[in-house]
Amino acid sequence: MVKVGVVGYGTIGQRLADGVALQKDMELIGIADVAPTLPVLALKEKGMPYNFYLALSENKEKLEKFGIPISGNLEDLIKKCDIILDATNAGIGAKNKKLYEKYGKKAIFQGGEKTEIADVFFHGYANFEKGLGKQFLKLTSCNTTGLIRTVDALDREIGIDNVIITIVRRVADPGDYHRGLTNALKVDKVPNHQAVDLMLVMPHVKATGTLVHTPVTHGHFITVAAKPKKTVTKEAVVEIFKKHPRIRVVKIEDGFLGNASIFKFGRDLGHPRGDLYEVFTWEETITVFDDRIIYSIHIPQESVTIPETIDGIRAAMKMQLDRLEAVSLTNKYLNIKNINY
Amino acid sequence: MVKVGVVGYGTIGQRLADGVALQKDMELIGIADVAPTLPVLALKEKGMPYNFYLALSENKEKLEKFGIPISGNLEDLIKKCDIILDATNAGIGAKNKKLYEKYGKKAIFQGGEKTEIADVFFHGYANFEKGLGKQFLKLTSCNTTGLIRTVDALDREIGIDNVIITIVRRVADPGDYHRGLTNALKVDKVPNHQAVDLMLVMPHVKATGTLVHTPVTHGHFITVAAKPKKTVTKEAVVEIFKKHPRIRVVKIEDGFLGNASIFKFGRDLGHPRGDLYEVFTWEETITVFDDRIIYSIHIPQESVTIPETIDGIRAAMKMQLDRLEAVSLTNKYLNIKNINY
Amino acid sequence: MVKVGVVGYGTIGQRLADGVALQKDMELIGIADVAPTLPVLALKEKGMPYNFYLALSENKEKLEKFGIPISGNLEDLIKKCDIILDATNAGIGAKNKKLYEKYGKKAIFQGGEKTEIADVFFHGYANFEKGLGKQFLKLTSCNTTGLIRTVDALDREIGIDNVIITIVRRVADPGDYHRGLTNALKVDKVPNHQAVDLMLVMPHVKATGTLVHTPVTHGHFITVAAKPKKTVTKEAVVEIFKKHPRIRVVKIEDGFLGNASIFKFGRDLGHPRGDLYEVFTWEETITVFDDRIIYSIHIPQESVTIPETIDGIRAAMKMQLDRLEAVSLTNKYLNIKNINY
Amino acid sequence: MVKVGVVGYGTIGQRLADGVALQKDMELIGIADVAPTLPVLALKEKGMPYNFYLALSENKEKLEKFGIPISGNLEDLIKKCDIILDATNAGIGAKNKKLYEKYGKKAIFQGGEKTEIADVFFHGYANFEKGLGKQFLKLTSCNTTGLIRTVDALDREIGIDNVIITIVRRVADPGDYHRGLTNALKVDKVPNHQAVDLMLVMPHVKATGTLVHTPVTHGHFITVAAKPKKTVTKEAVVEIFKKHPRIRVVKIEDGFLGNASIFKFGRDLGHPRGDLYEVFTWEETITVFDDRIIYSIHIPQESVTIPETIDGIRAAMKMQLDRLEAVSLTNKYLNIKNINY
Ligand SMILES: NC(=O)c1ccc[n+]([C@@H]2O[C@H](COP(=O)([O-])OP(=O)(O)OC[C@H]3O[C@@H](n4cnc5c(N)ncnc54)[C@H](O)[C@@H]3O)[C@@H](O)[C@H]2O)c1
Ligand SMILES: NC(=O)c1ccc[n+]([C@@H]2O[C@H](COP(=O)([O-])OP(=O)(O)OC[C@H]3O[C@@H](n4cnc5c(N)ncnc54)[C@H](O)[C@@H]3O)[C@@H](O)[C@H]2O)c1
Ligand SMILES: NC(=O)c1ccc[n+]([C@@H]2O[C@H](COP(=O)([O-])OP(=O)(O)OC[C@H]3O[C@@H](n4cnc5c(N)ncnc54)[C@H](O)[C@@H]3O)[C@@H](O)[C@H]2O)c1
Ligand SMILES: NC(=O)c1ccc[n+]([C@@H]2O[C@H](COP(=O)([O-])OP(=O)(O)OC[C@H]3O[C@@H](n4cnc5c(N)ncnc54)[C@H](O)[C@@H]3O)[C@@H](O)[C@H]2O)c1
Known part of the structure; x- marks a missing residue:
C-alpha cells in the first residue's frame, strides 16, 4: 500500500483525495489545508472520512471553532506519506517542494506550478515511462x-x-x-x-x-x-x-x-x-x-487531471512498470467504464 | 408501504424518484418518460435502479436502441401505484390528470401546472392539514x-x-x-x-x-x-x-x-x-x-420542492395526520440534518 | 440618385437606413415596420429623420398612440423605390418578395433568408460582378x-x-x-x-x-x-x-x-x-x-453587413461596374478610414 | 466661462468631458490621463476634440508612438482650470487632491473616493445648497x-x-x-x-x-x-x-x-x-x-452621475445659487428632454 497525502484541499485536491481513496493499492493518509474553507466544512459534515492536517498553525482556533479535528501539521502529514499530491494554489507548490525535499519524499504538482519545478512534465498515457521512479512530477494542465x-x-x-x-x-x-x-x-x-x-x-x-x-x-x-x-x-x-x-x-x-x-x-x-x-x-x-x-x-476541468495524476503515483512509485498496466488499474479503481453508444 | 410512481423524469422527476426511494415507508414502483433523454441514459448507466415505463409507445425503438428495458406503458405504471408524482413539463400534467382520474389514483402536480388542476395548493409545513386525504395536490413552485x-x-x-x-x-x-x-x-x-x-x-x-x-x-x-x-x-x-x-x-x-x-x-x-x-x-x-x-x-430550485412533495404524499395518503410528525419523517428519511454554525 | 427603402427597422434595418442615408448618390425614401417597436420610438424621439411606412395596417392606432406620423403602407414605400433592403425577421423576406416582384423592384435580403430566395448570394468584395444588374441579391450572414x-x-x-x-x-x-x-x-x-x-x-x-x-x-x-x-x-x-x-x-x-x-x-x-x-x-x-x-x-455582428449590402445596391443598380470603384465609394461615404497602428 | 479640466479619461471621465463640453457656460480646458488607453486612442481618431495632458511623464514616448499630441502635464492642466473633475480610479483622487490644494483649485471627486476626501458629499437635486462655494465635493456613486x-x-x-x-x-x-x-x-x-x-x-x-x-x-x-x-x-x-x-x-x-x-x-x-x-x-x-x-x-451606471457632477460645478463655482435654476441649466445643455409616454 503506497501511502499518499494530498496538500491543498480545494477543487483539485478534494477530487485527488477521493480518487486516491478508491485505489485498492493506495492508502490516503490525509489531506492538508490552511483554513476552515467550505470544502473542509463539507468534509466535517461528511463525518471526516479523511484526516485533516493543518498547514497554517495560526489558524488552529478557527478550525476548532467549527469542531474540526486536527491530525497534525503539514510536516506530520509529509512524514507519514510516500508521496504527496500538491494541489495548492499556483506558486505555493514551489514553496512546499522544499519540505518534500527535506523529508526525501516524492511529490506530484498540478498545472499551475512552473514546469521547472519537476523532473518530468507528466501525462499518464503519453509519457508514463518518463515518470518511472522520478521524485518530482508535474502534471499537464x-x-x-x-x-x-x-x-x-x-x-x-x-x-x-x-x-x-x-x-x-x-x-x-x-x-x-x-x-x-x-x-x-x-x-x-x-x-x-x-x-x-x-x-x-x-x-x-x-x-x-x-x-x-x-x-x-x-x-x-x-x-x-x-x-x-x-x-x-x-x-x-x-x-x-x-x-x-x-x-x-x-x-x-x-x-x-x-x-x-x-x-x-x-x-x-x-x-x-x-x-x-x-x-x-x-x-x-x-x-x-x-x-x-x-x-x-x-x-471537464475540475476532474480531468485526476486519473493522470494517479497514473503519476504509479510511475513515481514504480507500482507498475508498464504504461497500459498502470493506466488500466487507475481506470478500474476509478470505475471508468468506457461506455459509448 | 405506499406505492409511488413518478411521471416525467427530468430535473424535478429524477429528484422526486430519489427522494421517494429513500423513504422507508414508501415504495417507488417506477418512473415514466417519453424518450431516451439524458436522464434516462444516466439511469441506464447506473444499472436501472428504477423501473422505466414508456409514456409514448411510438418511441419504443429509440429506447431499445440504447438497450433500456421497458417495464410497461404509462397506464401500467399508474395501475400499480397508489399515488403519482407528476413532474412533466408545464401543461402536460393537466392531460395526464384524466388518466389518474380514470384509475381513481391520487396525484401531486408541480408548480408549472395551473392551480385549478388540484384540490389544494399544497406546502408541507404551511398547510399540511389541508392536503389530508385529498386526491389532487399541486405543490407550490x-x-x-x-x-x-x-x-x-x-x-x-x-x-x-x-x-x-x-x-x-x-x-x-x-x-x-x-x-x-x-x-x-x-x-x-x-x-x-x-x-x-x-x-x-x-x-x-x-x-x-x-x-x-x-x-x-x-x-x-x-x-x-x-x-x-x-x-x-x-x-x-x-x-x-x-x-x-x-x-x-x-x-x-x-x-x-x-x-x-x-x-x-x-x-x-x-x-x-x-x-x-x-x-x-x-x-x-x-x-x-x-x-x-x-x-x-x-x-436551490432543482431540489427544494422535493421534501414538501413527499410531505404531500403523506398528507394525501393520510400516512400521518399530524403536520410535524409527517414533515419530520420526510426530513429523517431525506437525511436533513439541521446543521448550523 | 438611386431611391432606396428599408423594410424591417430592427437591428440590421436601422443600420442599413443610416448607412444609405450617408451615401451621397442614394436617397433613403423611408423605412417600414409593423409596430411601434423601440427602434421606431427612438426614431420618433430623434425627430423622424426617416419617413415611416406601416407594414401592418391593423397597428395604425398603436402607432398613433405614440404620435408617430405614418407616410403610407408597405406598398406605398415599394412603389417609390428603385430597390428595397429587406431586413425583416428570417423568413418574412420570402413573403415580401412577392410584393417586390409585383412592382418589378429590386431587393437585397439578409442572411436569415434562404439562399434560394435570390439570384445571387452576394458579397461586395468577393463577387461584386456576379451581382451586376441582378433583381434579387441575398447578402452573406x-x-x-x-x-x-x-x-x-x-x-x-x-x-x-x-x-x-x-x-x-x-x-x-x-x-x-x-x-x-x-x-x-x-x-x-x-x-x-x-x-x-x-x-x-x-x-x-x-x-x-x-x-x-x-x-x-x-x-x-x-x-x-x-x-x-x-x-x-x-x-x-x-x-x-x-x-x-x-x-x-x-x-x-x-x-x-x-x-x-x-x-x-x-x-x-x-x-x-x-x-x-x-x-x-x-x-x-x-x-x-x-x-x-x-x-x-x-x-461586429450588428453592423458588419452594412457595407456589403450597400455594395449590393451599387451592383444591382449598376451604379458602378467596377468592383473596387464601387466598394471604395461605399467606404468613403461610410467614413471607413483604414486606420492601423 | 468657468474653466474645467477632467483628470482620468476612462468610463466616467470621457462622459464628464463630453458633458462639460456641451455646457454653454463652461469651457473644457482639457483632459488628463497616464497612458495611451483605448479612450485616448479613440480621442485621437476623433481628431483630438479635447486637449490631452499627460499625467505620467515617463509614458511620453508611448503617447508619441501613436502620434497623440500632448498639451502639457497634469499640473499644467490644473493651473489653467478653475475646477477639476477627478475621475481617476478609486483612491488616486486622494493623491491628486494635494495638487489641487497646492494650486488652490476646486475639485469634484467620484464615488470611488472615500467620503472624507471632500467638504460635502454632493447630489445636485438633493443637497445643491450644501455644495455652494465649497472647494471639494464628492459625488454620490x-x-x-x-x-x-x-x-x-x-x-x-x-x-x-x-x-x-x-x-x-x-x-x-x-x-x-x-x-x-x-x-x-x-x-x-x-x-x-x-x-x-x-x-x-x-x-x-x-x-x-x-x-x-x-x-x-x-x-x-x-x-x-x-x-x-x-x-x-x-x-x-x-x-x-x-x-x-x-x-x-x-x-x-x-x-x-x-x-x-x-x-x-x-x-x-x-x-x-x-x-x-x-x-x-x-x-x-x-x-x-x-x-x-x-x-x-x-x-445606467456609466452616465448617470454626469448631470449631478455638472450641477456640482455650478454649486462649487456659485454659477447659480438656486437649486432648480442650476439643475435645469445642466439639463438644458445636456439635452435632457423629459419624455414620457
Ligand atoms: N481548477 C481547475 O480547473 C484546475 C484544473 C487543473 C489543474 N489545476 C491546478 O491545480 C492546482 C490547484 O487548483 P485549484 O483550482 O484546486 O485551487 P483551489 O483554490 O480550489 O484550491 C487550492 C487549495 O490549496 C489551499 N492552500 C493554499 N496554500 C496552502 C498551503 N500552503 N498548504 C496547504 N494548502 C494550501 C487553499 O486553501 C485551497 O483550499 C493549481 O496548480 C491549478 O493550476 C486546476
Ligand atoms: N426546474 C425547476 O427548477 C423546477 C422547480 C420547481 C418546479 N418545477 C416544475 O416541475 C415540473 C417539471 O419541470 P422540470 O424542470 O423537471 O422539467 P424537465 O423538462 O426537466 O422534465 C420534464 C420531463 O417530463 C417528460 N415528459 C414530457 N411529457 C411527458 C409525458 N406525457 N409523460 C411522461 N413524461 C413526460 C419530459 O421528457 C422531461 O423528461 C414543471 O411543472 C415545473 O414548472 C421545476
Ligand atoms: N442581428 C444580427 O446580428 C444579424 C446579422 C446579420 C444578418 N442578420 C439578418 O438580418 C435580418 C434581420 O435581423 P435583425 O437582427 O435585424 O432582426 P430584428 O428582429 O432586430 O428586426 C427585424 C424587424 O423586422 C420587422 N418586421 C417583421 N415583419 C415585418 C414585415 N412584414 N414588414 C416590415 N417589417 C417587419 C420587425 O418588427 C423588426 O423590427 C435577418 O435575416 C437576420 O438573419 C442579422
Ligand atoms: N464605472 C462606473 O460605472 C462608475 C459609476 C460611478 C462612479 N464611478 C467612479 O468614477 C471613478 C472612475 O471610475 P471609472 O469607471 O471611470 O474608471 P476607469 O478605470 O474607466 O477610468 C479611470 C481612468 O483614470 C486614469 N488614471 C489613473 N491614474 C491616473 C492619474 N494619476 N492621473 C490621471 N489619470 C489617471 C486611468 O488610466 C483611467 O483611464 C471611480 O471613483 C469610480 O468609483 C464609476
Whole structure:
C-alpha cells in the first residue's frame, strides 16, 4: 500500500483525495489545508472520512471553532506519506517542494506550478515511462491533459505530424468568486501555452493554437485540426476514440448539446460532485478534410487531471512498470467504464 | 408501504424518484418518460435502479436502441401505484390528470401546472392539514416553497402581517438549452406570481413583490421585508430560522459568498447531483428595521420542492395526520440534518 | 440618385437606413415596420429623420398612440423605390418578395433568408460582378461576410486552397430577450453553415468548420487556418490585412483584449450605437504554421453587413461596374478610414 | 466661462468631458490621463476634440508612438482650470487632491473616493445648497445618485420616512476585463453602502438594504419600498416621477423588458456611446402596498452621475445659487428632454 497525502484541499485536491481513496493499492493518509474553507466544512459534515492536517498553525482556533479535528501539521502529514499530491494554489507548490525535499519524499504538482519545478512534465498515457521512479512530477494542465489524450490516441495508431487547436476556455470553476468574465471574450497570444506544453510532452508533434476565454464554468471546449501521417477515415478516428477508456464519444442528436449537457449528465449519473473523468467528443464534430482530422473535445476541468495524476503515483512509485498496466488499474479503481453508444 | 410512481423524469422527476426511494415507508414502483433523454441514459448507466415505463409507445425503438428495458406503458405504471408524482413539463400534467382520474389514483402536480388542476395548493409545513386525504395536490413552485418555509416559520412564532419581496430569479437550470438570457435582466410586473401564490397558501398574510430574471443557473435569491405582528430582535429571527430543519443559516464571512458557493458546497458534500433540500439564509443579511424584519434567502430550485412533495404524499395518503410528525419523517428519511454554525 | 427603402427597422434595418442615408448618390425614401417597436420610438424621439411606412395596417392606432406620423403602407414605400433592403425577421423576406416582384423592384435580403430566395448570394468584395444588374441579391450572414473579407483578401494576393475555421458565436445581440444561453456552450454539427456559404460565394476555395455558441453579445470570434497556394510570412499577411479598408489590425498589447474591448472602442469613437463596419484581427493571433496561415477575427455582428449590402445596391443598380470603384465609394461615404497602428 | 479640466479619461471621465463640453457656460480646458488607453486612442481618431495632458511623464514616448499630441502635464492642466473633475480610479483622487490644494483649485471627486476626501458629499437635486462655494465635493456613486433622485422627488412632495432597498448590481461595465462574475451572484452585508450613503446626503430619511452582484453589464436594478409620511396613490407616484426631468417612466408592455432593452434604446437614440442620463422606472413595477410605495429603477451606471457632477460645478463655482435654476441649466445643455409616454 503506497501511502499518499494530498496538500491543498480545494477543487483539485478534494477530487485527488477521493480518487486516491478508491485505489485498492493506495492508502490516503490525509489531506492538508490552511483554513476552515467550505470544502473542509463539507468534509466535517461528511463525518471526516479523511484526516485533516493543518498547514497554517495560526489558524488552529478557527478550525476548532467549527469542531474540526486536527491530525497534525503539514510536516506530520509529509512524514507519514510516500508521496504527496500538491494541489495548492499556483506558486505555493514551489514553496512546499522544499519540505518534500527535506523529508526525501516524492511529490506530484498540478498545472499551475512552473514546469521547472519537476523532473518530468507528466501525462499518464503519453509519457508514463518518463515518470518511472522520478521524485518530482508535474502534471499537464486540464486542457493539455485532455488534449493529449486524444492526440496521443491518434498518434499511436496512425502517427500525427502536427496539430492546430482553438481553445474556448471556461474562465472560472463553478463557485469561483475570485475570477470571472461578464459578457466578454478574452483573447490570448498565439501560440497558447497548451500547444507549447503538448510539444514538451510529445516532442515529436508540432503544435500551435489560439485561446479565447469565455464566461462559462462547465468545461473547456477545444477544436483540433490534426495532420496525420497517413490517410484515415472519419470512421477509423471514431473507432480509435471509442476504444480509449478516457475518451467518450457522444452525439449531439442524442441530447449532448454542449458543455452544460455534459455537466448535467455527470450529475445525473450520481457521481460525487457530478464529476467526469473522461473527455468527451461529439461524433458530428469529427471529420476528415484536406490533410487534416478535425474534431472537438469537451474537458471537464475540475476532474480531468485526476486519473493522470494517479497514473503519476504509479510511475513515481514504480507500482507498475508498464504504461497500459498502470493506466488500466487507475481506470478500474476509478470505475471508468468506457461506455459509448 | 405506499406505492409511488413518478411521471416525467427530468430535473424535478429524477429528484422526486430519489427522494421517494429513500423513504422507508414508501415504495417507488417506477418512473415514466417519453424518450431516451439524458436522464434516462444516466439511469441506464447506473444499472436501472428504477423501473422505466414508456409514456409514448411510438418511441419504443429509440429506447431499445440504447438497450433500456421497458417495464410497461404509462397506464401500467399508474395501475400499480397508489399515488403519482407528476413532474412533466408545464401543461402536460393537466392531460395526464384524466388518466389518474380514470384509475381513481391520487396525484401531486408541480408548480408549472395551473392551480385549478388540484384540490389544494399544497406546502408541507404551511398547510399540511389541508392536503389530508385529498386526491389532487399541486405543490407550490420552487421560489414559493422556499419563501413560504421562512414566512411560515416566522408567522407561527411571532405572527406576520404582510411581506414585500424582491426575487432575483435564476433564469435557467444548469444544462438548459431551451431557455436563457445573455447579459440581460428581465423585469416582471408587480406583484409577481410568487407573492400571489403565497397569499393562496397563507391567506392571512398579505404579500407583494418584484421579480427580475438574471442570467445565472445556481439558485434563486429573494429579499424579504416582513412585517411582524410584534417586535422582535435580529437574534430571535436567527434562532427561529436555525431551529427549522429545512432552513439553514450561514455566514458570508465563512465563505458562503452567494448562490455559487452554496451550489459548490452541495457538490462538495457529496450529495447526488450536489443537491440541497434546505433554503439558505445569510446571517449578515438579517436585520430588523423600522417595522420590518429583513432577510435574504437562497433557493436551490432543482431540489427544494422535493421534501414538501413527499410531505404531500403523506398528507394525501393520510400516512400521518399530524403536520410535524409527517414533515419530520420526510426530513429523517431525506437525511436533513439541521446543521448550523 | 438611386431611391432606396428599408423594410424591417430592427437591428440590421436601422443600420442599413443610416448607412444609405450617408451615401451621397442614394436617397433613403423611408423605412417600414409593423409596430411601434423601440427602434421606431427612438426614431420618433430623434425627430423622424426617416419617413415611416406601416407594414401592418391593423397597428395604425398603436402607432398613433405614440404620435408617430405614418407616410403610407408597405406598398406605398415599394412603389417609390428603385430597390428595397429587406431586413425583416428570417423568413418574412420570402413573403415580401412577392410584393417586390409585383412592382418589378429590386431587393437585397439578409442572411436569415434562404439562399434560394435570390439570384445571387452576394458579397461586395468577393463577387461584386456576379451581382451586376441582378433583381434579387441575398447578402452573406454576418460571420460569413467578415470571414470572406479576410479570405478573399488573402486569396487575391497569394491564392487560398482551403480554410478550416472555428467560430465562437455570440448567441444574442445586446438587448435580445427572445434568445440567449446562460452558462452554456452549444455545439453545431460540422461543417457549420458559414463554411458551406463561403464555398457558395468562393467556389474555388474548400472550407469546413466548427461552431460553438457562447453566452456573449459583443461580437463573433473566428479562428481561421487557411492553406495558401504559396508560402508567405506572417508580416506579409499582416500587410495584406492592413491594406484592406474593412479589416482592422490591432494589438492585444495595446488594450484590445477581446470582443468587449472592441465594442467599447466603437462606443468611445462616438459612432452611432458604437457601431463598427470593420472586422478586427489581432496581430498576436496571426502566425504561419506548417502549411497554414492562422489568424483570428472579431465580427461586429450588428453592423458588419452594412457595407456589403450597400455594395449590393451599387451592383444591382449598376451604379458602378467596377468592383473596387464601387466598394471604395461605399467606404468613403461610410467614413471607413483604414486606420492601423 | 468657468474653466474645467477632467483628470482620468476612462468610463466616467470621457462622459464628464463630453458633458462639460456641451455646457454653454463652461469651457473644457482639457483632459488628463497616464497612458495611451483605448479612450485616448479613440480621442485621437476623433481628431483630438479635447486637449490631452499627460499625467505620467515617463509614458511620453508611448503617447508619441501613436502620434497623440500632448498639451502639457497634469499640473499644467490644473493651473489653467478653475475646477477639476477627478475621475481617476478609486483612491488616486486622494493623491491628486494635494495638487489641487497646492494650486488652490476646486475639485469634484467620484464615488470611488472615500467620503472624507471632500467638504460635502454632493447630489445636485438633493443637497445643491450644501455644495455652494465649497472647494471639494464628492459625488454620490452611480446607484446612490439614481436612487436619491427618486427618493428626493418623493420626499419633496409627500415626505419619506424611510426606505428599504434591494440592489441588483451590474458587476462590471461593458468592456471591463479586470472584474467580472461568471454564473454567480455575490451577496453583500446588510446594510449596503448605498443605503448608508443615502442617509449621509438625506439625513432625515432612514435607509437600509441588501445588495447582490449579478453577471450583467447594462445597468443596476433597484427595488425600493419607501414609507411615505402621508398616504398616496400609485397614480400620484407616477406623476411625481414623470415630472422629474432625470427620471423616465416607461412600460414593460411597450417593450422595455429590462436593463438590456434600455441600453439598446440609448444606442438606437443615437446618443454618443448610447448613453442615457435618466434613471428609468417601469410603470408596472410601481404600487402602493400596506404602508409603502414600491417601485423599481434602472441605473445606467456609466452616465448617470454626469448631470449631478455638472450641477456640482455650478454649486462649487456659485454659477447659480438656486437649486432648480442650476439643475435645469445642466439639463438644458445636456439635452435632457423629459419624455414620457
Ligand atoms: N481548477 C481547475 O480547473 C484546475 C484544473 C487543473 C489543474 N489545476 C491546478 O491545480 C492546482 C490547484 O487548483 P485549484 O483550482 O484546486 O485551487 P483551489 O483554490 O480550489 O484550491 C487550492 C487549495 O490549496 C489551499 N492552500 C493554499 N496554500 C496552502 C498551503 N500552503 N498548504 C496547504 N494548502 C494550501 C487553499 O486553501 C485551497 O483550499 C493549481 O496548480 C491549478 O493550476 C486546476
Ligand atoms: N426546474 C425547476 O427548477 C423546477 C422547480 C420547481 C418546479 N418545477 C416544475 O416541475 C415540473 C417539471 O419541470 P422540470 O424542470 O423537471 O422539467 P424537465 O423538462 O426537466 O422534465 C420534464 C420531463 O417530463 C417528460 N415528459 C414530457 N411529457 C411527458 C409525458 N406525457 N409523460 C411522461 N413524461 C413526460 C419530459 O421528457 C422531461 O423528461 C414543471 O411543472 C415545473 O414548472 C421545476
Ligand atoms: N442581428 C444580427 O446580428 C444579424 C446579422 C446579420 C444578418 N442578420 C439578418 O438580418 C435580418 C434581420 O435581423 P435583425 O437582427 O435585424 O432582426 P430584428 O428582429 O432586430 O428586426 C427585424 C424587424 O423586422 C420587422 N418586421 C417583421 N415583419 C415585418 C414585415 N412584414 N414588414 C416590415 N417589417 C417587419 C420587425 O418588427 C423588426 O423590427 C435577418 O435575416 C437576420 O438573419 C442579422
Ligand atoms: N464605472 C462606473 O460605472 C462608475 C459609476 C460611478 C462612479 N464611478 C467612479 O468614477 C471613478 C472612475 O471610475 P471609472 O469607471 O471611470 O474608471 P476607469 O478605470 O474607466 O477610468 C479611470 C481612468 O483614470 C486614469 N488614471 C489613473 N491614474 C491616473 C492619474 N494619476 N492621473 C490621471 N489619470 C489617471 C486611468 O488610466 C483611467 O483611464 C471611480 O471613483 C469610480 O468609483 C464609476
